[in-house]
Amino acid sequence: MSQQKKIIAVVAAGIALLVLPLLLQTVGNAWVRIADVALLYVLLSLGLNIVVGYAGLLDLGYVAFFAIGAYMYGLLSSPQLTESFPAIAAMFPDGLHAPLWVIIPAGAGMAGLFGVLLGAPTLRLRGDYLAIVTLGFGEIIRVFLNNLDAPINITNGPKGISSIDSLHFFGLDLGHKNTFLGLEFQSVSLYYYLFLALVLISIVICHRLELSRVGRAWMAIREDEIAAKAMGINTRNMKLLAFGMGATFGGVSGVMFGAFQGFISPESFTLMESVMLVAMVVLGGVGHLPGVILGAVLLSALPEVLRFVAGPLQSLTGGRLDASILRQLLIALAMITIMLMRPRGLWPSPEHGKSLQSAKS
């Protein structure tokens, strides 16, 4: 009986998720964009959850991996490199348009590599020291992206990379309107389905990881590293693996972000972004997949929706509270009140696994 109910609920949720963009695109593409961005954040939060939630390593520079993925795509499918390097232009006479099958593994691999590179020297550090080092790493990457336009123009500096190709695979170009079975799909809706598919795949991966030997090893490290070591877990390799896996997720999300926006600049990869990601994971319920997804959707979509609603309020207050200020105010208040009322997150994992909470007693 309850099994049956569960199946019905899952099917209903699935249909709702599939129909959502079709409904939203009739109201306006801006609303579908909100859903797209929310899904991207879900993807990022799932990746960060591996590092923070499972392995218990506080990472405040996660956005760096996102940036690496995005720049990977940006550089490999825009005129940026061919313009600054005649040699590359000569190699690819009709421009650099790397196919998706190259870029996704490249972005994921590069980000994963950087994750391990960052992890290797820092794994001896205790919690808060690790937080500041990862934070520093994020800033280092951003400063480099910002300044690598001289002496050789690689990243185009603060101006960012523009005219990036949209995603295209199997002859399908996500940058245009497409029609299937008599239904018209806007470009944003196509991205929605792509992101949704990626999110689903990630959820499956994360869920399997959580139940696997590796996942159990991570959680053991999170609870008590010395005890985990005593139990024969190779803590160094496991932590490196967590960093690498988390970074890979970040890299893939970055590739998607670059394709979706068509424009990237270091502006999008600030420390505030990393901090918001940690907030999403913790607010929802650290280490618990439904919680993490809830947190990501809440913190990314709600403020955007509020921005649309804020117009009337702004005219009410004579323009003193403009939409972006109001949005920030609400995010801040939400973060404080939710944590005060539910310190373990909105949808925490069931009691058996204690997370970072009991760390200090």
Place this chain on the structure above:
Amino acid sequence: MDILLQQIINGLVLGSMYALIALGYTMVYGIINLINFAHGEVMMVGALTSWTIIGWMQSAMPGTPGPVILFIALIIACVVAASLNFVIEKVAYRPLRNSPKLAPLITAIGMSILLQTLAMIIWKPNYKSYPTLLPSTPFEIGGAVITPTQVMILGVTAASLALLMWVVNYTKLGRAMRATAENPRVAGLMGVKPDMVISATFIIGAILAAIAGVMYASNYGTAQHAMGFLPGLKAFTAAVFGGIGNLAGAVVGAILLGLIESIGAGYIGDLTGGVLGSNYSDIFAFIVLIVVLTLRPSGLLGERVADRA
């Protein structure tokens, strides 16, 4: 040679401002193991409060000498920042003292965003020019120059540090603070009231941050709602650099960080043949930090603690 001397002076001034902020981070961390993300914003509130007071006094009481105005503004800024930090701790951190460790971190981040937004509403988001209240003719030492404002910063920092060291090492409150940092439960059994000690710590930290804010604004001649972020980040880096929780470590870390930044910014262009310019100065701090922490995982002066966060 005089360029080096000049960069050393600038570095010391920068470092001493970092030190004032870093002490607030490190004291709070030492006692409740929390990275107080809102600390940079307390500094910003101190600076903007003093800006308001100065503007008001200049128009209401023209003819008051500059140093007097600055002093009064500094005192009021300290009071405002201290009450603010006291309230923040009570509202946002105290209820979470026995919660998962990440929870107060998130409220701290929330507080930081909240304070910045409120400051943006109260003071408007534009850059305000911060008046120069001390004479502006610089002194010359061996080819390098130092402004009276910078002399004041060094003097005020030294005085504040001396006072803090006295409070921590020779007063009853200081002993209680050290005891609570060592072990809150046992300190409680010995008759120390941990809540009171924690409040006192936040108040002292806020006073130091407000002083730093006023100094920072007078040194750069500008104040704005986002001014607390970068110095706050650097100061936190400095605190970790020196070994977080260790007061002397925070000061040493901050001064070193200031020196590294300013000397590095002055010379990196020459060293790398112009490939890397001073626009990379913001990341020296982090690169040095990563190298130091790799070699000494608990900071320069940090004691080795068991491997439990």
